[in-house]
Amino acid sequence: MNLRLPSKVLEHIISFIDSNEDRNSVSLVCKSWFETERKTRKRVFVGNCYAITPAAVARRFPEMRSLTLKGKPHFADYNLVPDGWGGYAWPWIEAMAKKSPSLEEIRLKRMVVTDECLELIAASFKDFKVLVLTSCEGFSTDGIAAIAATCRNLRVLELRECIVEDLGGDWLSYFPETSTSLVSLDFSCLDSEVKLSDLERLVSRSPDLKSLKLNPAVTVDGLESLLRRAPQLTELGTGSFSAELKPEAFSKLSEAFTNCKQLKCLSGLWDVLPEYLPALYSVCPGLTSLNLSYATVRMPDLVELLRRCSKLQKLWVMDLIEDKGLETVASCCKELRELRVFPSVPDLDATNVALTEQGLVFVSQGCPKLESVLYFCVQFTNAALITIARNRPNIKCFRLCVIEPFAPDYKTNEPLDKGFKAIAERCKYLQRLSVSGLLTDKAFKYIAKHAKKVRMLSVAFAGDSDLMLHHLLSGCESLKKLEIRDCPFGDTALLENASKLETMRSLWLSSCFVSFGACKLLSQKMPRLNVEVIDEHPPETRPESSPVERIYIYRTVAGPRLDMPEFVWTIHKNPEIGVSHLAIK
Amino acid sequence: MSLEEELQSNVSVASSSPTSNCISRNNTSGGLKEHNYLGLSDCSSVGSSTLSGLAEDDKATISLKATELTLGLPGSQSPVRDTDLNLLSPVKLDEKPFFPLLPTKDEICSSSQKNIGSGNKRGFSDTMDQFAEAKSSVYTEKNWMFPEAAATQSVTKKDMPQNIPKGQSSTTNNSSSPPAAKAQIVGWPPVRSYRKNTLATTCKNSDEVDGRPGSGALFVKVSMDGAPYLRKVDLRSYTNYGELSSALEKMFTTFTLGQCGSNGGTGKDILSETKLKDLLNGKDYVLTYEDKDGDWMLVGDVPWEMFIDVCKKLKIMKGCDAIGLAAAPRAMEKSKMRA
Numbered sequence: 001m002n003l004r005l006p007s008k009v010l011e012h013i014i015s016f017i018d019s020n021e022d023r024n025s026v027s028l029v030c031k032s033w034f035e036t037e038r039k040t041r042k043r044v045f046v047g048n049c050y051a052i053t054p055a056a057v058a059r060r061f062p063e064m065r066s067l068t069l070k071g072k073p074h075f076a077d078y079n080l081v082p083d084g085w086g087g088y089a090w091p092w093i094e095a096m097a098k099k100s101p102s103l104e105e106i107r108l109k110r111m112v113v114t115d116e117c118l119e120l121i122a123a124s125f126k127d128f129k130v131l132v133l134t135s136c137e138g139f140s141t142d143g144i145a146a147i148a149a150t151c152r153n154l155r156v157l158e159l160r161e162c163i164v165e166d167l168g169g170d171w172l173s174y175f176p177e178t179s180t181s182l183v184s185l186d187f188s189c190l191d192s193e194v195k196l197s198d199l200e201r202l203v204s205r206s207p208d209l210k211s212l213k214l215n216p217a218v219t220v221d222g223l224e225s226l227l228r229r230a231p232q233l234t235e236l237g238t239g240s241f242s243a244e245l246k247p248e249a250f251s252k253l254s255e256a257f258t259n260c261k262q263l264k265c266l267s268g269l270w271d272v273l274p275e276y277l278p279a280l281y282s283v284c285p286g287l288t289s290l291n292l293s294y295a296t297v298r299m300p301d302l303v304e305l306l307r308r309c310s311k312l313q314k315l316w317v318m319d320l321i322e323d324k325g326l327e328t329v330a331s332c333c334k335e336l337r338e339l340r341v342f343p344s345v346p347d348l349d350a351t352n353v354a355l356t357e358q359g360l361v362f363v364s365q366g367c368p369k370l371e372s373v374l375y376f377c378v379q380f381t382n383a384a385l386i387t388i389a390r391n392r393p394n395i396k397c398f399r400l401c402v403i404e405p406f407a408p409d410y411k412t413n414e415p416l417d418k419g420f421k422a423i424a425e426r427c428k429y430l431q432r433l434s435v436s437g438l439l440t441d442k443a444f445k446y447i448a449k450h451a452k453k454v455r456m457l458s459v460a461f462a463g464d465s466d467l468m469l470h471h472l473l474s475g476c477e478s479l480k481k482l483e484i485r486d487c488p489f490g491d492t493a494l495l496e497n498a499s500k501l502e503t504m505r506s507l508w509l510s511s512c513f514v515s516f517g518a519c520k521l522l523s524q525k526m527p528r529l530n531v532e533v534i535d536e537h538p539p540e541t542r543p544e545s546s547p548v549e550r551i552y553i554y555r556t557v558a559g560p561r562l563d564m565p566e567f568v569w570t571i572h573k574n575p576e577i578g579v580s581h582l583a584i585k
Numbered sequence: 586m587s588l589e590e591e592l593q594s595n596v597s598v599a600s601s602s603p604t605s606n607c608i609s610r611n612n613t614s615g616g617l618k619e620h621n622y623l624g625l626s627d628c629s630s631v632g633s634s635t636l637s638g639l640a641e642d643d644k645a646t647i648s649l650k651a652t653e654l655t656l657g658l659p660g661s662q663s664p665v666r667d668t669d670l671n672l673l674s675p676v677k678l679d680e681k682p683f684f685p686l687l688p689t690k691d692e693i694c695s696s697s698q699k700n701i702g703s704g705n706k707r708g709f710s711d712t713m714d715q716f717a718e719a720k721s722s723v724y725t726e727k728n729w730m731f732p733e734a735a736a737t738q739s740v741t742k743k744d745m746p747q748n749i750p751k752g753q754s755s756t757t758n759n760s761s762s763p764p765a766a767k768a769q770i771v772g773w774p775p776v777r778s779y780r781k782n783t784l785a786t787t788c789k790n791s792d793e794v795d796g797r798p799g800s801g802a803l804f805v806k807v808s809m810d811g812a813p814y815l816r817k818v819d820l821r822s823y824t825n826y827g828e829l830s831s832a833l834e835k836m837f838t839t840f841t842l843g844q845c846g847s848n849g850g851t852g853k854d855i856l857s858e859t860k861l862k863d864l865l866n867g868k869d870y871v872l873t874y875e876d877k878d879g880d881w882m883l884v885g886d887v888p889w890e891m892f893i894d895v896c897k898k899l900k901i902m903k904g905c906d907a908i909g910l911a912a913a914p915r916a917m918e919k920s921k922m923r924a
Contacts, residue, residue: 004702075772077775077777077837078771078772078773078776078777078778079771079772080772081769094858106898135777135779161777161779161780189779270783273614293780293785294780294784341778342780343774343776344784345784346774346780346781346784347769347774347775348769348770349806374775376774380823401774405770405773405775413835434775458775460773460775485772491879513665
C-alpha cells in the first residue's frame with residue numbers, strides 16, 4: 001500500500017525546515033520530497049560559485065528569495081590568489097535577473113562585483129531588500145549609488161571589508177527622500193567623507209534603523225549627532241575618535257551613548273584615543289559584542305573598558321591586550337563565547353608585546369562558554385594547549401596562529417603535536433581548526449583520528465611527508481574544506497585519496513610538492529572535480545614531475561569554467577596534452 | 586637561464602613518486618613512505634640513482650628539460666637546485682634541524698622589502714614569496730635545508746627597491762644598516778590585507794615609542810646570516826651569557842659563541858680580549874647585538890645586566906664579517922660611559 005503524504009501537507013511540513021543542510025537531506029529521500037523541497041526553498045546557499053551553474057540554481061529553486069554565494073578560496077584573503085583568478089558575480093546576477101526576478105536578498109563573499117552588476121541588481125529586482133558584500137572588490141561608489149537610488153525597499157546595505165573604488169561621498173545622497181526602510185547600513189570600508197547632513201536626514205527618516213556602521217571619515221561630532229537621532233540602534237560602528245578631545249564634545253558624546261539603551265554591538269573605534277573611552281562606559285554593561293581589533297588602545301585603558309562588559313559574548317581585540325588584559329576578561333566576561341586576538345604588527349617582526357599562551361589559558365579557565373577562538377601569538381607550548389583543551393572541551397572553532405613558522409614548544413623544544421592532539425581529542429564538537437607551529441606527521445594522525453566533526457582545516461608550514469596528507473584525507477570524516485600551504489608532501493597521498501575529494505567542497509594546496517603530472521592524472525581520474533593549477537609558468541611547458549605553485553581542487557557539476565585566466569590551467573584547457581605519463585595502478 | 590627557473594623546480598624528489606611500485610617496496614606502516622623532513626625517502630627504487638643524478642646537476646638548465654616529457658619518477662630528470670639534496674649529509678637525517686645551517690663562505694642574502702598586498706592589484710609578482718627570494722639565494726649557496734616548498738613560488742629579481750610596503754606597519758621595519766635576513770612571507774601571518782592596510786595607515790609608532798613592557802618578557806629578535814626566519818628570545822629568561830648561548834645554540838644548531846659557558850665557567854660575564862679573538866679566528870659564527878645607539882657590538886663585552894638593558898637585536902654573524910666590530914676596548918669605553 002502506498003503511503004504518501006499529499007504534497008500540500010508535505011510542503012507545509014517542509015516549510016518549517018530552515019537549515020539548508022537538513023533540506024539537502026530531505027531532498028535526497030525520494031523524488032517527490034526532492035520536488036517539494038525545491039519548490040519551497042527560499043534561502044539558497046552556494047558555497048562555491050563554480051560548483052554549479054547559475055541557471056541550474058535558478059531552475060531548481062523557483063521560489064528563491066535569498067541567494068548567498070562565495071567565490072574565491074579562503075586563502076585569497078592572504079594574497080595567495082592572484083588577481084583575475086575569477087569569482088565573478090556577473091554571470092549569477094545576469095542569470096537571476098532573467099530567471100528569478102523575485103530575488104530579494106543577495107549576499108556575496110570574496111567575489112568580483114562590478115558597477116554593472118550593481119546596476120543590474122538595482123534594475124532587475126523590484127523588491128530588492130538586502131545587499132551584503134563581504135571581502136568583495138571590483139566596484140566603485142557609483143555602483144552603490146545605483147543601489148541606493150533605485151531600490152525603494154532597501155533594508156540592508158552592508159559593505160564589509162570590501163575594496164571599493166571610492167569616487168567620493170556622493171553616493172549617500174542618492175537615497176531618495178522617500179526611502180524610509182533602512183534597517184542596516186555599513187559603509188565602514190569606504191574612505192571618503194559623506195555629507196553629514198545627508199546622513200543625518202537619512203538616519204532621521206529611518207525609524208527601523210538598527211545597525212549603523214560609519215567610516216573613519218565621520219567625526220566625533222558627527223557621531224554624536226547621529227546617535228541622538230538614532231537612540232534605538234543595536235549595532236554601532238563608530239567613526240574615528242582620534243581628534244583631540246574637547247570637554248564639551250566629550251560630555252555630549254557620553255550623553256548620546258547613555259541614551260542608546262539598546263546598543264549591543266560596538267565596533268569601529270579606529271585609533272581611538274584612550275581619553276574617549278569613558279564615553280563608552282555607559283553602554284558597556286549591555287554590550288554583547290565588542291570589536292576593538294582596530295583600536296590601538298593599550299592595557300590599562302583596555303581593562304577599564306572590558307571589566308565593565310559583563311555580558312560580553314564576542315570580543316575581538318589586538319594583542320595589545322596582553323596576558324594581563326585577558327586575565328581580566330577571564331574574570332569579568334563570564335558570558336564570553338568568541339575571542340579573537342589579532343596581531344598589532346601583522347608580520348614576522350611581531351613586537352615585544354606581553355601576549356603569550358598564558359592569556360588564552362586564562363580565558364579558557366575563566367570563560368565557561370568559550371567556544372570560538374582565533375589567537376595570534378608568537379610562540380606556544382603543548383602544556384598550554386593541553387590545558388586549554390581540558391578546560392574547554394566545548395570549543396567548536398579553534399584557530400591558533402603561531403606567528404613564527406615551525407616554532408616548537410618554546411619550553412620543551414618539542415613539536416606541538418601533543419597539544420593539538422589534546423585539542424582534537426577533547427573538543428568533540430570541533431568544527432573548524434587551524435594549526436600552526438612545529439608539527440610532525442603525527443599531529444595529523446591524531447587530528448584525523450579524533451577530529452570527527454571538523455569541517456574546515458587550515459594547515460601551514462607543517463608535517464614531514466605524504467603521511468600527513470594521507471592521514472587527513474583518509475580520516476577527518478566531516479572534512480569539507482582543507483587548505484594547506486608550504487608543506488612537504490608530494491603526489492602520493494593526494495592520488496591515493498582522490499575519492500575523498502568528491503566529498504569535500506574544496507582543497508587548496510600551495511607551495512607543496514604536488515607535480516603537474518599528478519594534477520593531470522587526478523583530473524583524468526575524477527571528472528567531477530575541477531583541478532585548477534594556478535601557476536605563473538604554464539605547467540605544460542615543464543616536465544610533468546615539476547611541482548606546481550598552487551592547486552585548487554573543487555567538486556562541481558558545472559563542468560569546466562569558461563572564465564579562466566592565463567595562469568589557471570585545467571585539463572580542459574589543453575586536452576591535447578594528453579594522458580599523464582606517470583604510471584599508477 | 587634565470588635563477589628563478591633554476592630554482593623553480595621539481596624537487597619533488599623521490600618522495601612524490603606516485604608509483605605504487607615504490608611504495609610497495611617500502612616497509613613503512615600504512616604502505617606509505619615515511620620521509621624525513623627533507624623529502625628524502627628510503628625508497629630504494631628511486632633512491633640512489635635519483636639522488637646521485639640530482640646531486641650531479643649543478644646549474645642545470647631548464648630549457649632543455651622543460652620540453653621533455655619524461656617517463657618515470659618525478660625528480661629523476663629534473664633540473665635541481667644544487668642544494669638540499671647535497672646537504673643530506675649523514676649527520677642530519679634523523680634530526681629535525683629547525684635552523685640547520687652549515688657554515689658557508691657565501692654571501693648573506695639581503696632581502697629587500699616588497700609591496701605585499703598593497704592596494705588591489707595582486708599580480709604574480711605580488712604574490713610571490715619574498716621569503717622564497719631570500720631563501721633562493723640561500724639555496725644556491727648550499728646553505729639551507731628547508732622545505733623546497735617555498736622555492737617553487739616564483740622568485741623575482743633581487744634588486745627590488747626598498748619600499749616600505751603600504752600594507753606594513755612602518756614601526757618595526759629594519760633600518761637598512763645591518764643586512765638582517767628579515768624576509769617576509771606572502772600571506773603570513775594570515776591577516777587579511779584589509780586589516781594590514783588599515784593598521785598601517787592608522788597605527789603610529791606606538792610600539793617603539795612606548796618601549797618594552799616593564800616586568801614582562803624582553804623579546805629580542807635573533808637573526809642569523811643566511812637564515813630566512815628570525816627567532817625571538819626572551820632575554821629575561823636567562824641570567825648570563827652562558828645560558829643565552831646555549832639556548833641560541835639549540836635554536837641555531839651550528840651557532841657557536843662557544844667558550845662562554847663551556848670554558849671552565851668561571852661565572853665571569855666579561856669575555857677577555859683573547860677569547861674574543863679566539864672566537865673570531867676559530868669559529869665560523871659570532872654573536873653580535875645592536876645596541877640602543879644602533880651600533881653593532883660583539884656580545885660578551887659588557888656585564889650581563891647592562892647587556893640586556895641595551896640590547897635591541899641579536900644577530901649571528903659570520904666571523905669574518907664581525908672582525909670590524911667592537912673589539913673589547915671600544916665596548917668597555919661605552920660601558921664606562923654608561924656606568
